[in-house]
Amino acid sequence: MEFSQYPVNTLLSITNRPPLVFTEGQGMWLTDHTGKRYLDYLQGWAVNCLGHSPQCIQDALVSQSKKLINPSPAFYNEPMIELASLLTGQSCFDRVFFANSGAEANEGAIKLARKWGRLNPNSDGENRFEIITFHHSFHGRTLTTMSASGKAGWDKLFAPQVQGFPKAELNDIASVESLITDKTVAVMLEPVQGEGGVIPASREFMQALRALTRKHGLLLIVDEVQSGMGRTGSLFAYQLSGIEPDIMTLGKGIGGGVPLAAMLCREAIACFEPGDQGGTYNGNPLMTSVGAAVMKELIKPGFLQSVKDRGEYLGARLSQLSEKHGLQGERGEGLLRALRLGDGIGSQIVEAARDMNPVGLLLNSPRPELLRFMPALNVSNEEIDQMIEMLSDVLTKLGK
Structure with a gap:
C-alpha cells in the first residue's frame, strides 16, 4: 500500500508499523495522512504528558x-x-x-x-x-x-x-x-x-x-x-x-x-x-x-490533584467495563493503568480499535492478556468516557 511520497523500505524494520502516517496531533487526538482521527491512549508510550503539541x-x-x-x-x-x-x-x-x-x-x-x-x-x-x-x-x-x-x-x-x-x-x-x-x-x-x-x-x-x-x-x-x-x-x-x-x-x-x-x-x-x-x-x-x-x-496549583482525580475516574470506568464484559479487573497508579483481559486477545483489540471508523482508538498491549492506558495527564472525563464506549464496542465485536 502506498501511503507516503517516500519509500518506507528505507527505514530499518524494528517494529510492526501499520500502513498509516500520522501528520498532526492536538491534545488527545492524532490525524493520519487520510484525514482520519484517532483518540490516542498511547501518547508516545507515556511521553506526551500534556498531550500532542501543547x-x-x-x-x-x-x-x-x-x-x-x-x-x-x-x-x-x-x-x-x-x-x-x-x-x-x-x-x-x-x-x-x-x-x-x-x-x-x-x-x-x-x-x-x-x-x-x-x-x-x-x-x-x-x-x-x-x-x-x-x-x-x-x-x-x-x-x-x-x-x-x-x-x-x-x-x-x-x-x-x-x-x-x-x-x-x-x-x-x-x-x-x-x-x-x-x-x-x-x-x-x-x-x-x-x-x-x-x-x-x-x-x-x-x-x-x-x-x-x-x-x-x-x-x-x-x-x-x-x-x-x-x-x-x-x-x-x-x-x-x-x-x-x-x-x-x-x-x-x-x-x-x-x-x-x-x-x-x-x-x-x-x-x-x-x-x-x-x-x-x-x-x-x-x-x-x-x-x-x-x-x-x-507544579501549577491543582494540576497533580487533577491527575489523581482523572486516575480514579479512569480506574472506576475500567472496573465498570471489566464487570460488563466479564474481564479480570484493572490496576495501576494515577493515569498509568491496565485492564486485565483474562486471555491473550490484546493484539486483536489493539488492531480492531485502531481500524474503527470513522474514528480510531489507539491502545497498547504490552502483554497479550492486558491493555495499558497512558493518556495525557490533562485528559478529560469526556475523553475517558469516549474511550470506554469505543473499547466496549470492540470487546462486543470480539465476543467478550
Whole structure:
C-alpha cells in the first residue's frame, strides 16, 4: 500500500508499523495522512504528558530556537540550569545529569552506582558492583539496560549479557534480601512496572526496601522513566511511599514529546568526575527549555490533584467495563493503568480499535492478556468516557 511520497523500505524494520502516517496531533487526538482521527491512549508510550503539541512546548521551542540551540555540553546554558533547579527543588535530590533517553539515564545511574561501590568497597576492600533488579522489569534497550531488565527472553537475545544484575521478585522483600552479597552495591526498580504489565510496588514494599538497603549500606535507585513527572498523581512515584531514594532516573514525560531524560542523585552519591560521564547533547538548551516548560505546568496549583482525580475516574470506568464484559479487573497508579483481559486477545483489540471508523482508538498491549492506558495527564472525563464506549464496542465485536 502506498501511503507516503517516500519509500518506507528505507527505514530499518524494528517494529510492526501499520500502513498509516500520522501528520498532526492536538491534545488527545492524532490525524493520519487520510484525514482520519484517532483518540490516542498511547501518547508516545507515556511521553506526551500534556498531550500532542501543547502550547507551552510550542512556545518554548520557538523562543529558545531563536536564542541558542547547542553551545556544547562543555558550557553552562540557562535552560539547563533552570530545569536542574526545578527538579532538585521538587525532589529529595541535589544533582542532575541530563541525557536523551531513559535508557541513557539508566546507564548513567548504573555507572554512578558502580563507581560509588568502588569508592565504598566491602569489608575485604573489594569492589562492589552488583545491582539487584527485578523479574518483569524494563530499564531500556542498550546492552547494559537490557541485562538489568527482567523481560522474558532478553537474557538470550543479544547474549552474552552484561553481568551483575541478579533478579528479585517485586513486592517480595525476602527475595531481595536473599540476593544480597558482599558484591552488592544497589537495588534498582520501577515503582510501577510499566512494560511488565502495570504492576505497582506496594507502599509497604517500598518502605521495607528503603530500610533494607540502609541496613546493608546499599543504594536505592528508582527508575521513574515511565512513572515520573506526574504520571501517578504525585510528581514522582517514590513520593507515594514517603521514602527518599539515592538515585532517580526520568525520561518520557520530562520532555513532553521531545528527547530528554535525566539522572538525579543525592550529594553524597555524586562521585562522578570530569570525563566519567557525558554526551554530545547533554543539557541541550532547546530540549531543557521544553523540560522547564513542562515542569512549570505540572507544579501549577491543582494540576497533580487533577491527575489523581482523572486516575480514579479512569480506574472506576475500567472496573465498570471489566464487570460488563466479564474481564479480570484493572490496576495501576494515577493515569498509568491496565485492564486485565483474562486471555491473550490484546493484539486483536489493539488492531480492531485502531481500524474503527470513522474514528480510531489507539491502545497498547504490552502483554497479550492486558491493555495499558497512558493518556495525557490533562485528559478529560469526556475523553475517558469516549474511550470506554469505543473499547466496549470492540470487546462486543470480539465476543467478550
